[in-house]
Amino acid sequence: MAASFTRDSGTQTPTTYDRFQELKAFDDSKSGVKGLVDAGITKIPRIFCRPKVEDHDSVKPIPTQFTIPVIDLENIKTWSDEVVEGIRKAGGEVGFFQVVNHGVPQSVLEEMLAAARGFHELPTEVKKSYYTREKTKKVIYGSNFDLYESRFANWRDTLFCVMGPEPLHPQQLPLVCRDITMEYSKQIHKLGTTLFKLLSKAIGLTPDHLIGLDCSKGHCLLSHYYPACPEPELTLGTTKHSDPDFLTILLQDHIGGLQVSHQNQWFDVPFLPGALVVNIGSLLQLISNDKLKSAEHQVLANEKGPRVSVACFFTPHLYPSTRIYGPIKELLSKENPPLYRETTVEDFISYYDSKGLDEKSALAHFKLQP
Numbered sequence: 001m002a003a004s005f006t007r008d009s010g011t012q013t014p015t016t017y018d019r020f021q022e023l024k025a026f027d028d029s030k031s032g033v034k035g036l037v038d039a040g041i042t043k044i045p046r047i048f049c050r051p052k053v054e055d056h057d058s059v060k061p062i063p064t065q066f067t068i069p070v071i072d073l074e075n076i077k078t079w080s081d082e083v084v085e086g087i088r089k090a091g092g093e094v095g096f097f098q099v100v101n102h103g104v105p106q107s108v109l110e111e112m113l114a115a116a117r118g119f120h121e122l123p124t125e126v127k128k129s130y131y132t133r134e135k136t137k138k139v140i141y142g143s144n145f146d147l148y149e150s151r152f153a154n155w156r157d158t159l160f161c162v163m164g165p166e167p168l169h170p171q172q173l174p175l176v177c178r179d180i181t182m183e184y185s186k187q188i189h190k191l192g193t194t195l196f197k198l199l200s201k202a203i204g205l206t207p208d209h210l211i212g213l214d215c216s217k218g219h220c221l222l223s224h225y226y227p228a229c230p231e232p233e234l235t236l237g238t239t240k241h242s243d244p245d246f247l248t249i250l251l252q253d254h255i256g257g258l259q260v261s262h263q264n265q266w267f268d269v270p271f272l273p274g275a276l277v278v279n280i281g282s283l284l285q286l287i288s289n290d291k292l293k294s295a296e297h298q299v300l301a302n303e304k305g306p307r308v309s310v311a312c313f314f315t316p317h318l319y320p321s322t323r324i325y326g327p328i329k330e331l332l333s334k335e336n337p338p339l340y341r342e343t344t345v346e347d348f349i350s351y352y353d354s355k356g357l358d359e360k361s362a363l364a365h366f367k368l369q370p
């Protein structure tokens with residue numbers, strides 16, 4: 001039995017219920033949040049109710065001069081100082097930016113979003129064959145990877161596909177999104193490689209340094225589907241978190257709801273037609289010894305929907321790796337001592353997975369005491 005809070009009281013009075021049973025029933029349905037909405041619910045089940053609003057969660061974005069940086073990659077061929085400096089500032093101060101003229105054709109972006117939506121809108125019977133909590137599978141449809149660990153479930157379903165370094169056999173992908181997922185993956189991997197070169201330069205390393213550390217070696221695609229929510233103020237689409245990878249490239253549609261935490265306030269990440277959102281993951285913050293920052297972000301639930309997004313995670317946990325990651329030696333000096341202890345990928349990811357979203361940042365666990 002777990003303590004939680006009733007929706008009906010309006011004042012969030014604690015009550016108890018058999019939360020595990022309700023989580024299991026939701027899990028066993030294998031039909032995700034979309035299944036609940038299709039069944040016509042008008043109130044969200046209590047497993048989705050966020051316990052209470054904490055610290056700056058309740059702070060609404062206020063009008064301010066701050067906007068998420070936008071970087072034009074048109075001038076990339078010349079490796080202009082302007083682009084590198086833009087990346088340094090955006091990656092080091094905000095941790096989030098959008099890129100335009102990134103080379104991925106508009107038609108590919110549009111088709112990828114449509115196919116992601118297409119998968120989630122397949123009949124449940126078809127989607128069910130991909131539903132699993134077995135982490136070793138390369139193609140996984142599910143809802144809330146941390147369902148049993150987190151304090152409340154998120155209003156979203158996800159199709160997770162491991163695309164590299166071992167090439168995924170196209171037959172393993174659902175037909176509805178097969179060809180475009182292969183194409184999008186190829187294009188995004190290329191863009192990721194370029195971004196790692198720029199990021200290397202931006203923090204004073206040779207362009208191939210981060211790639212030499214296998215930062216672009218493993219990547220996966222997460223196609224998220226956030227159904228319209230009848231009571232959006234009671235839950236979240238995605239709980240506050242920072243990504244446990246090196247880098248994330250995100251394609252979002254026009255619905256909105258993604259917010260980034262900057263200087264203790266939430267800011268909307270606006271939909272910019274044709275742009276891709278880039279954010280630094282916590283492993284890159286760790287190896288860059290804080291020269292690059294991974295910002296916390298969240299997605300609001302929305303009565304409008306569905307919202308569709310496709311995140312590409314560059315992460316080494318998708319293949320066996322004995323590599324030890326710690327602050328890059330070339331970045332260290334007497335004035336810049338290491339801020340984190342070294343870790344294996346396995347330890348880093350299992351710590352992240354064990355705590356679920358919404359607990360303290362995983363990085364704090366690896367921080368060296370001053």
Ligand SMILES: O=C(O)CCC(=O)C(=O)O
Binds near residue numbers: 222297299309311
């Ligand atoms: O859907 C989004 O906009 C963000 C998703 C996200 O934060 C993630 O996959 O880590």
Ligand SMILES: [Fe+2]
Binds near residue numbers: 242243297
């Ligand atoms: Fe994220």
